[in-house]
Amino acid sequence: MTALCDLAATEAAAHIATGEIGAEELMRACLARIAEREGEVQAFTFIDADRALVEARRADAVRREGKGVGPLHGVPVAIKDIIDTADMPTEHGSPVFAGRRPAKDAQCVTALRDAGAIILGKTVTTELATLTPGKTRNPHNPRHTPGGSSSGSAAGLAAGFFPLALATQTGGSVIRPASFCGICGIKPTFGLISRSGVLLQSHTLDTIGVYGRSVEDLALAVDALSAQDASDPVSYPRSRPDHRPITMSDVPVPPLFAYVKTPAWEEHGDKRMHAAFAELVEALGKQVEEIPIASLERATAWARIVQGAENLAYYGPLLEQAPAKISKGLTDRLNAARSIDALSYIGAIRGRETAYAVIEEVLTNYTAILTPAAAGPAPEGLGSTGNPVFNAPWTYLGVPCVTLPLLEVDGMPLGVQLVGLRRDDGRLLRTARWLEGFVRALDS
Amino acid sequence: MTALCDLAATEAAAHIATGEIGAEELMRACLARIAEREGEVQAFTFIDADRALVEARRADAVRREGKGVGPLHGVPVAIKDIIDTADMPTEHGSPVFAGRRPAKDAQCVTALRDAGAIILGKTVTTELATLTPGKTRNPHNPRHTPGGSSSGSAAGLAAGFFPLALATQTGGSVIRPASFCGICGIKPTFGLISRSGVLLQSHTLDTIGVYGRSVEDLALAVDALSAQDASDPVSYPRSRPDHRPITMSDVPVPPLFAYVKTPAWEEHGDKRMHAAFAELVEALGKQVEEIPIASLERATAWARIVQGAENLAYYGPLLEQAPAKISKGLTDRLNAARSIDALSYIGAIRGRETAYAVIEEVLTNYTAILTPAAAGPAPEGLGSTGNPVFNAPWTYLGVPCVTLPLLEVDGMPLGVQLVGLRRDDGRLLRTARWLEGFVRALDS
Numbered sequence: 001m002t003a004l005c006d007l008a009a010t011e012a013a014a015h016i017a018t019g020e021i022g023a024e025e026l027m028r029a030c031l032a033r034i035a036e037r038e039g040e041v042q043a044f045t046f047i048d049a050d051r052a053l054v055e056a057r058r059a060d061a062v063r064r065e066g067k068g069v070g071p072l073h074g075v076p077v078a079i080k081d082i083i084d085t086a087d088m089p090t091e092h093g094s095p096v097f098a099g100r101r102p103a104k105d106a107q108c109v110t111a112l113r114d115a116g117a118i119i120l121g122k123t124v125t126t127e128l129a130t131l132t133p134g135k136t137r138n139p140h141n142p143r144h145t146p147g148g149s150s151s152g153s154a155a156g157l158a159a160g161f162f163p164l165a166l167a168t169q170t171g172g173s174v175i176r177p178a179s180f181c182g183i184c185g186i187k188p189t190f191g192l193i194s195r196s197g198v199l200l201q202s203h204t205l206d207t208i209g210v211y212g213r214s215v216e217d218l219a220l221a222v223d224a225l226s227a228q229d230a231s232d233p234v235s236y237p238r239s240r241p242d243h244r245p246i247t248m249s250d251v252p253v254p255p256l257f258a259y260v261k262t263p264a265w266e267e268h269g270d271k272r273m274h275a276a277f278a279e280l281v282e283a284l285g286k287q288v289e290e291i292p293i294a295s296l297e298r299a300t301a302w303a304r305i306v307q308g309a310e311n312l313a314y315y316g317p318l319l320e321q322a323p324a325k326i327s328k329g330l331t332d333r334l335n336a337a338r339s340i341d342a343l344s345y346i347g348a349i350r351g352r353e354t355a356y357a358v359i360e361e362v363l364t365n366y367t368a369i370l371t372p373a374a375a376g377p378a379p380e381g382l383g384s385t386g387n388p389v390f391n392a393p394w395t396y397l398g399v400p401c402v403t404l405p406l407l408e409v410d411g412m413p414l415g416v417q418l419v420g421l422r423r424d425d426g427r428l429l430r431t432a433r434w435l436e437g438f439v440r441a442l443d444s
Numbered sequence: 445m446t447a448l449c450d451l452a453a454t455e456a457a458a459h460i461a462t463g464e465i466g467a468e469e470l471m472r473a474c475l476a477r478i479a480e481r482e483g484e485v486q487a488f489t490f491i492d493a494d495r496a497l498v499e500a501r502r503a504d505a506v507r508r509e510g511k512g513v514g515p516l517h518g519v520p521v522a523i524k525d526i527i528d529t530a531d532m533p534t535e536h537g538s539p540v541f542a543g544r545r546p547a548k549d550a551q552c553v554t555a556l557r558d559a560g561a562i563i564l565g566k567t568v569t570t571e572l573a574t575l576t577p578g579k580t581r582n583p584h585n586p587r588h589t590p591g592g593s594s595s596g597s598a599a600g601l602a603a604g605f606f607p608l609a610l611a612t613q614t615g616g617s618v619i620r621p622a623s624f625c626g627i628c629g630i631k632p633t634f635g636l637i638s639r640s641g642v643l644l645q646s647h648t649l650d651t652i653g654v655y656g657r658s659v660e661d662l663a664l665a666v667d668a669l670s671a672q673d674a675s676d677p678v679s680y681p682r683s684r685p686d687h688r689p690i691t692m693s694d695v696p697v698p699p700l701f702a703y704v705k706t707p708a709w710e711e712h713g714d715k716r717m718h719a720a721f722a723e724l725v726e727a728l729g730k731q732v733e734e735i736p737i738a739s740l741e742r743a744t745a746w747a748r749i750v751q752g753a754e755n756l757a758y759y760g761p762l763l764e765q766a767p768a769k770i771s772k773g774l775t776d777r778l779n780a781a782r783s784i785d786a787l788s789y790i791g792a793i794r795g796r797e798t799a800y801a802v803i804e805e806v807l808t809n810y811t812a813i814l815t816p817a818a819a820g821p822a823p824e825g826l827g828s829t830g831n832p833v834f835n836a837p838w839t840y841l842g843v844p845c846v847t848l849p850l851l852e853v854d855g856m857p858l859g860v861q862l863v864g865l866r867r868d869d870g871r872l873l874r875t876a877r878w879l880e881g882f883v884r885a886l887d888s
Binding site: 305308309310312313316337338339340341342343344345346347350 | 749753754756757760781782783784785786787788789790791794
């Protein structure tokens with residue numbers, strides 16, 4: 001039997017709504033698991049167990065009084081520490097922001113609370129959500145990186161500390177840690193979830209994502225999170241909630257996947273990852289065709305230019321104010337970005353729609369793109385969070401990406417990434433659910 | 445009595461709708477005036493009198509048959525030659541595009557035809573809508589510049605060639621020529637009129653505007669032009685038509701103007717312009733207060749960076765392909781922009797919302813900003829189109845600007861510019877109509 005703290009968010013929410021399990025009971029199970037493994041995993045920067053229990057008891061009381069429950073009523077959620085919370089510190093993984101306490105919740109945190117979720121704590125991010133690692137370890141093997149920058153959210157969910165968590169991606173920070181830690185993750189369409197109240201490092205790339213234990217968990221959370229917000233200029237209107245019903249509907253015809261190795265495949269891909277994908281593709285048989293997308297090479301280069309230039313715009317002032325508090329790695333990367341000229345930057349911004357047109361063309365013939373979520377399993381060592389090269393072009397393109405923990409290599413998990421059309425997150429999740437079921441049927 | 449070709453568009457449209465005057469009659473009056481003065485003014489790059497007469501006769505037939513008429517039925521309109529027309533050449537004022545014939549109309553041209561307008565011809569633009577002048581002369585004195593880049597649209601309207609014309613502004617290309625030629629002009633809120641099918645020189649600044657003979661003319665045209673268009677990423681939805689009724693409604697209280705001399709006042713402003721404004725401000729009495737907006741200095745600098753970098757992105761490739769066909773002035777400006785780094789550009793882009801917040805603050809206390817439309821009357825000589833420094837910061841801010849031909853200096857006209865809040869073009873036009881009436885009452 002699954003331990004309470006290992007339940008999927010959709011299951012937990014359904015049981016809490018009927019009173020089959022109590023929110024307090026679930027919270028105590030999560031806290032017990034945290035007590036047991038947090039010393040090893042180190043997913044949290046802040047946790048307030050007493051407050052979480054008070055809120056869980058209040059959630060149970062509300063339900064008993066028949067006041068009605070939201071879709072996430074009583075479900076513990078963890079928040080990456082670059083996302084503002086009014087009742088907990090938000091330190092951005094940097095000594096520059098030590099002790100920072102924001103005045104109000106980020107819009108996405110408000111949305112979660114509004115759906116009934118209980119914010120359990122803040123999770124470790126790499127330095128300013130870039131490449132310099134935090135303290136978190138991979139729960140599958142503490143000598144391996146959990147990936148980054150959403151290290152604590154991914155590792156904590158994998159360890160059973162909470163059933164849902166918020167993450168963010170500018171290069172590969174949602175999908176790569178999910179792949180390394182063996183959980184489900186979505187980086188939705190750029191603009192779907194408001195970034196208001198979230199540390200800004202690149203206004204054209206930063207995207208909020210979600211971790212969960214199943215594809216349905218991701219749809220549940222995305223529906224709760226996806227309200228339009230005028231304070232984020234890239235937020236757009238949409239009819240909602242619409243993801244979960246689409247996700248749970250049957251596919252009208254079996255999907256046909258475009259298997260895209262990406263230009264990084266040979267140079268950066270781990271041989272064991274190559275083999276695991278070959279096996280999956282063989283199992284999918286006629287439902288997959290390998291196709292090249294040459295323009296991804298330019299997209300990868302453009303993503304690097306955009307991220308470099310915008311990082312410098314947002315983090316350059318910190319480097320000037322507090323150079324001793326910025327890591328050498330980040331300092332070097334920011335200084336390197338000073339040589340990017342406006343012409344290259346504008347070219348990289350303008351290239352996006354041209355590059356996206358190619359994806360649109362591909363996805364008239366295929367249901368979704370199937371591609372690695374990471375270069376391989378989580379590398380050994382805690383000095384690096386791994387390479388985001390299998391993620392950065394997709395982030396740049398603003399397309400929704402889902403990763404599923406379907407593969408395994410030497411006892412470590414490895415994600416399969418699916419990519420869809422912008423603003424078509426629901427159907428991408430539906431395709432992901434199909435693949436989840438297909439691989440489960442293979443294994444049984 | 446006003447000659448037919450000097451009628452305002454609203455008057456002409458009203459008379460055509462009732463059959464009081466014929467579209468053909470109006471077109472013949474315009475063509476007669478063109479025959480009389482085009483040799484001196486040189487407003488057109490292309491005109492097809494026969495086709496215009498055919499279309500005018502067809503318009504009269506449609507009306508007689510009782511088929512219903514649009515708001516611009518039978519009204520001749522001229523189009524700046526950087527705006528695509530399917531039935532006429534569009535050469536962008538550059539030998540690079542000599543003989544170019546676009547396959548289809550720009551969205552704004554389609555919208556005009558859809559409202560019943562007849563496209564009479566294409567008007568002279570400066571080279572690629574930048575600073576190197578075309579052949580057009582000022583109809584008030586042919587030894588003076590008409591301003592630019594919308595030179596032919598402004599001069600032709602002032603000479604009585606057509607009652608409405610399309611212009612565009614990236615620095616000061618709508619408002620400055622209107623001021624120099626003594627006509628009404630509007631550069632509406634950034635994104636109000638779709639730029640689809642218009643030469644792109646700066647995606648964050650380019651704005652389509654309108655020339656007319658009265659404030660009501662501007663409202664009439666803006667209503668016809670302002671449909672949302674998904675193919676222009678900055679186009680936004682709005683309820684329409686809504687400008688003309690608001691424009692023609694009474695002001696609820698007499699307006700209070702913020703008189704803003706701008707940081708360019710001393711260094712660039714003509715002494716005669718200073719004196720003319722002092723007189724207007726004195727006449728307005730308690731309805732105007734002078735206030736400084738220091739942040740306009742930064743806005744002016746940022747506008748220069750954005751325009752330089754984006755011009756290079758769009759025109760740099762032309763310079764590489766056909767260096768001999770680009771003027772020395774533009775070549776030098778493009779090459780100078782190569783030194784703009786991405787950090788400065790992103791800073792200039794990010795500065796806009798901060799700078800706009802100041803305008804929003806000012807316009808909680810004042811109805812509109814009152815400010816010069818140009819540094820002075822049209823300068824003598826045809827080698828320069830004048831200085832856009834009194835326009836560029838407002839373009840950068842994306843705010844609506846209206847100029848009215850209310851002042852005169854040494855026999856040459858001089859515009860008064862009103863500036864309002866973004867997406868509040870209707871009320872800005874209403875305030876402009878109030879000022880138009882106020883000055884008319886003074887003069888009589």
